[in-house]
Amino acid sequence: MQPNVEQFPPHRAETDAHAAHGHGHDDHSHGHDEHHHQPNFWTQYIFSTDHKVIGIQYGLVSLSFMLFGLFLMVMMRWQIAHPGVPVPVIGSLLAAVLGQPAAHGIISPELYNSFGAMHGTIMVFLGVVPLAFAAFGNYVVPLMIGAPDMTFPRINMASFHAFFLGGLVMLVSFFIPGGAAQAGWTSYSPLASTIPTDGQAFWLVGMVLLITSSLLGAVNFIATIIQLRAPGMTWMRLPFFVWAQFVTAFLLLLAFPPLEAAGLLQLMDNVAHTSFFLPTGLAVSGPVGQASGGGSPLLWQHLFWFLGHPEVYVLILPAMGIVAEVIANNTRKPIWGYKSLVYAALVVGFLSFIVWAHHMYLTGMGQGIATFFQATTMIISIPSVVILTCMFLSLWGGSIRINTPMLFALGFLPMFGIGGLTGLPLGLAAADLYLHDTYYVIAHFHYVVAPGTIFALFAGVYFWFPKMTGRRMSEFWGRVHFWCSFVFMNLVFMPMFAQGIKGMLRRMSDGGVNYSAARVPGVIDTLPGTVMEMNTWILWAAIGLGLAQIPFIINLFWSISHGEKVNSDNPWHATTLDWQTPTPPPHGNFAHEPHVVRGPYDYSVPGAANDFCPQNEPGVQAPRPAH
Amino acid sequence: MEIPYTVENRPDTGIYNAKVGIWLFLASEVMLFGGLFSAYVLLRVGAPEGHWPHGWLDVRFGTINTILLALSAITTLLAWAACKVREFGKFKFFHACTILLALTFLGIKSYEYHDKWIHYEIQLKDGTFADGHLEEQNDKEVVLHGRIVKDEKDLYDLRAQKDIQLGEVKIDLANIVKMQNYGPWHNTFTAIYFTLTGLHALHILGGTLVIFYLWGPGSKMYKTDPERFTNRIEVSGLFWHFVDLVWIFLFPVLYLT
Numbered sequence: 001m002q003p004n005v006e007q008f009p010p011h012r013a014e015t016d017a018h019a020a021h022g023h024g025h026d027d028h029s030h031g032h033d034e035h036h037h038q039p040n041f042w043t044q045y046i047f048s049t050d051h052k053v054i055g056i057q058y059g060l061v062s063l064s065f066m067l068f069g070l071f072l073m074v075m076m077r078w079q080i081a082h083p084g085v086p087v088p089v090i091g092s093l094l095a096a097v098l099g100q101p102a103a104h105g106i107i108s109p110e111l112y113n114s115f116g117a118m119h120g121t122i123m124v125f126l127g128v129v130p131l132a133f134a135a136f137g138n139y140v141v142p143l144m145i146g147a148p149d150m151t152f153p154r155i156n157m158a159s160f161h162a163f164f165l166g167g168l169v170m171l172v173s174f175f176i177p178g179g180a181a182q183a184g185w186t187s188y189s190p191l192a193s194t195i196p197t198d199g200q201a202f203w204l205v206g207m208v209l210l211i212t213s214s215l216l217g218a219v220n221f222i223a224t225i226i227q228l229r230a231p232g233m234t235w236m237r238l239p240f241f242v243w244a245q246f247v248t249a250f251l252l253l254l255a256f257p258p259l260e261a262a263g264l265l266q267l268m269d270n271v272a273h274t275s276f277f278l279p280t281g282l283a284v285s286g287p288v289g290q291a292s293g294g295g296s297p298l299l300w301q302h303l304f305w306f307l308g309h310p311e312v313y314v315l316i317l318p319a320m321g322i323v324a325e326v327i328a329n330n331t332r333k334p335i336w337g338y339k340s341l342v343y344a345a346l347v348v349g350f351l352s353f354i355v356w357a358h359h360m361y362l363t364g365m366g367q368g369i370a371t372f373f374q375a376t377t378m379i380i381s382i383p384s385v386v387i388l389t390c391m392f393l394s395l396w397g398g399s400i401r402i403n404t405p406m407l408f409a410l411g412f413l414p415m416f417g418i419g420g421l422t423g424l425p426l427g428l429a430a431a432d433l434y435l436h437d438t439y440y441v442i443a444h445f446h447y448v449v450a451p452g453t454i455f456a457l458f459a460g461v462y463f464w465f466p467k468m469t470g471r472r473m474s475e476f477w478g479r480v481h482f483w484c485s486f487v488f489m490n491l492v493f494m495p496m497f498a499q500g501i502k503g504m505l506r507r508m509s510d511g512g513v514n515y516s517a518a519r520v521p522g523v524i525d526t527l528p529g530t531v532m533e534m535n536t537w538i539l540w541a542a543i544g545l546g547l548a549q550i551p552f553i554i555n556l557f558w559s560i561s562h563g564e565k566v567n568s569d570n571p572w573h574a575t576t577l578d579w580q581t582p583t584p585p586p587h588g589n590f591a592h593e594p595h596v597v598r599g600p601y602d603y604s605v606p607g608a609a610n611d612f613c614p615q616n617e618p619g620v621q622a623p624r625p626a627h
Numbered sequence: 628m629e630i631p632y633t634v635e636n637r638p639d640t641g642i643y644n645a646k647v648g649i650w651l652f653l654a655s656e657v658m659l660f661g662g663l664f665s666a667y668v669l670l671r672v673g674a675p676e677g678h679w680p681h682g683w684l685d686v687r688f689g690t691i692n693t694i695l696l697a698l699s700a701i702t703t704l705l706a707w708a709a710c711k712v713r714e715f716g717k718f719k720f721f722h723a724c725t726i727l728l729a730l731t732f733l734g735i736k737s738y739e740y741h742d743k744w745i746h747y748e749i750q751l752k753d754g755t756f757a758d759g760h761l762e763e764q765n766d767k768e769v770v771l772h773g774r775i776v777k778d779e780k781d782l783y784d785l786r787a788q789k790d791i792q793l794g795e796v797k798i799d800l801a802n803i804v805k806m807q808n809y810g811p812w813h814n815t816f817t818a819i820y821f822t823l824t825g826l827h828a829l830h831i832l833g834g835t836l837v838i839f840y841l842w843g844p845g846s847k848m849y850k851t852d853p854e855r856f857t858n859r860i861e862v863s864g865l866f867w868h869f870v871d872l873v874w875i876f877l878f879p880v881l882y883l884t
Contacts, residue, residue, distance in 0.1 A: 257662060276819075292813060292815065294674060296670060
């Protein structure tokens with residue numbers, strides 16, 4: 001903190017509303033301003049309303065959840081590769097903590113299902129979305145648009161606390177009798193209502209809290225971007241990252257409520273024994289149950305995927321925004337096709353609301369509906385490809401600086417490309433009938449999210465770390481982290497395409513041993529031996545991937561106090577406003593209100609003194625015409 | 628540190644922050660209730676012929692509640708207008724009316740819930756069904772104020788049956804196959820009825836609490852920053868109008884069709 005910077009805009013105490021009347025109490029009111037109290041640990045780090053602190057809170061919590069999700073994944077991979085064999089090293093710990101489901105350190109099928117459901121839930125709703133949207137959005141968006149904070153700082157704090165509580169409920173559900181939810185992250189009914197565990201109710205309550213958090217965040221982000229842009233920051237001067245967050249916020253705002261509705265209905269099914277999603281005559285391993293029936297399992301799927309598909313773009317758009325910033329900065333030239341990127345992001349956002357049923361080709365919802373959603377699914381790939389193409393073309397002719405953020409951004413491009421292109425066969429109903437529910441699907445969406453989005457998030461961490469702390473993360477260990485992650489990510493997910501094409505189904509706790517044995521040799525193919533062997537390779541690659549994160553964790557914490565100090569507020573020589581603040585930015589962010597005079601990516605402007613012209617730097621150069 | 632445009636409008640967008648926020652929030656609320664109404668449509672269309680109940684809810688109560696909420700929308704508007712022209716006494720009066728109207732609404736709603744809660748359908752061993760309000764229950768028999776029908780289907784469409792004779796029905800406990808009240812678990816209609824109106828009632832309750840706060844302890848701000856206070860009344864009023872609007876959809880969907 002720099003105590004002597006003149007803060008923008010001048011203080012007005014909320015507690016002393018006389019100041020608003022201009023009664024001349026302004027000077028006096030400073031003494032009452034809450035921020036001038038001695039900040040203690042609680043007000044500064046736990047109940048802070050500063051968007052930067054909240055961003056960092058979100059970041060640390062979501063990174064921890066991602067680590068936990070990774071741990072669940074490694075446990076599952078062990079069970080797949082060695083079904084029924086006790087987990088080495090930590091097996092006894094599992095047995096001690098979780099009891100019967102992990103008896104003798106063996107992961108029971110029920111526990112495997114819990115881990116699977118919670119891995120998905122944690123990675124999506126507690127890991128990637130909070131990190132990509134809430135953490136980076138909170139920290140960077142107000143800085144990029146030249147705002148002193150978010151529009152509603154206290155709602156921002158409430159949003160984080162709802163998120164934290166939701167995460168806590170999810171974690172607690174592991175320890176209740178019956179264990180955590182087991183019906184997959186999609187929680188399809190009637191399965192979700194018939195598994196005898198209260199974990200599903202915990203899951204639903206946790207989701208309602210997380211959805212509430214997202215809604216509060218989304219309202220805040222949109223209102224901030226509409227209302228708090230600095231003078232001169234017109235819509236087409238917004239950095240692409242801000243546009244990406246803007247579209248993402250709308251997706252969260254409009255797609256999450258239907259899932260909240262679905263969650264309420266399923267909660268009624270599980271707690272009040274209604275039959276919203278339970279069909280008439282439902283029998284579970286015995287006589288027909290007592291439920292009144294008359295419900296529709298398909299209804300859950302429609303409501304779930306109405307969120308579920310926009311959610312995919314919630315995961316990917318902020319990542320694209322980060323990559324665009326990093327690429328523009330490190331190619332030292334304007335991002336190629338800024339306007340195309342913006343319009344493509346808007347089109348993606350709109351179309352993402354009308355593609356959801358491509359997850360449901362196998363439900364028998366009807367060929368006409370399938371044809372419609374197949375068409376929209378093919379159409380939405382166009383703006384996605386536009387975005388990716390713009391980023392590739394941005395590299396052309398640039399004098400590329402290779403550093404850790406840039407490595408991760410460059411890694412994002414082909415990985416997301418693989419993830420996106422392998423999605424096309426799944427979007428076509430005919431091909432999906434075969435590939436649905438196989439490991440091919442797992443490989444596809446993990447290529448989008450894991451080496452795709454998560455690489456972009458790593459790029460963001462390395463990129464904005466100097467702004468947050470005033471120090472750089474170690475370049476050497478950053479590169480070690482990148483290359484190991486890159487290699488192991490591909491070793492984990494690439495074989496899954498082959499497994500899926502050969503017919504290995506997802507959600508099998510024994511890696512397909514029983515399934516393979518139950519098939520009739522010679523009549524129906526068993527899974528080939530190599531497919532089963534791949535389970536072992538993937539296990540070791542997954543362990544390698546876990547170990548590859550150790551340099552990152554150490555680097556992250558070590559660099560806070562020991563990293564190389566940056567010698568300016570703008571160490572990457574960037575143009576956007578987030579780098580024109582003191583380092584780290586004080587409460588209120590800017591020393592003087594920035595006046596924006598140019599677009600976001602004025603790199604290498606001919607005739608300019610430097611190869612970068614910050615957005616608020618009044619220069620003699622006429623602003624470069626936008627693309 | 629001060630956030631700009633908390634009170635005055637931003638010149639180029641012509642709106643203050645909280646108003647943007649509440650409209651966005653209402654957009655998400657539209658999606659929430661939109662999802663639930665879609666569920667209603669899908670479940671009703673998917674119900675077997677003749678199984679969707681008609682006339683189970685008392686239209687008189689529904690009409691009274693509709694009028695109450697419509698009046699509360701008017702008093703909310705007048706309360707805001709009174710703030711705008713700085714007539715604090717009128718504001719206090721109109722929002723007191725709003726709160727009373729809302730509480731009356733909730734009272735009538737609870738009575739309707741109670742009415743369903745004590746309404747039982749009892750399947751008898753001879754294949755007939757007893758149906759009515761529970762009068763008395765002891766360890767020998769159940770006494771209902773209602774009737775006995777031959778077919779369960781006769782219980783669904785009450786509007787088609789003009790002259791339903793209700794009387795005291797005594798049922799031996801030994802005669803009962805299944806006894807269930809008209810709670811959410813009874814059938815799809817009661818499930819969606821309780822869920823939709825329950826969520827709506829929670830919104831009414833939340834809105835009333837906010838309005839009560841602004842009417843009572845929160846009205847201190849009127850003395851120090853009347854413009855900001857008026858904005859708060861406007862924003863809470865927008866939410867209140869949305870909640871009224873939801874009821875305008877709920878009333879025909881549940882009571883009239």
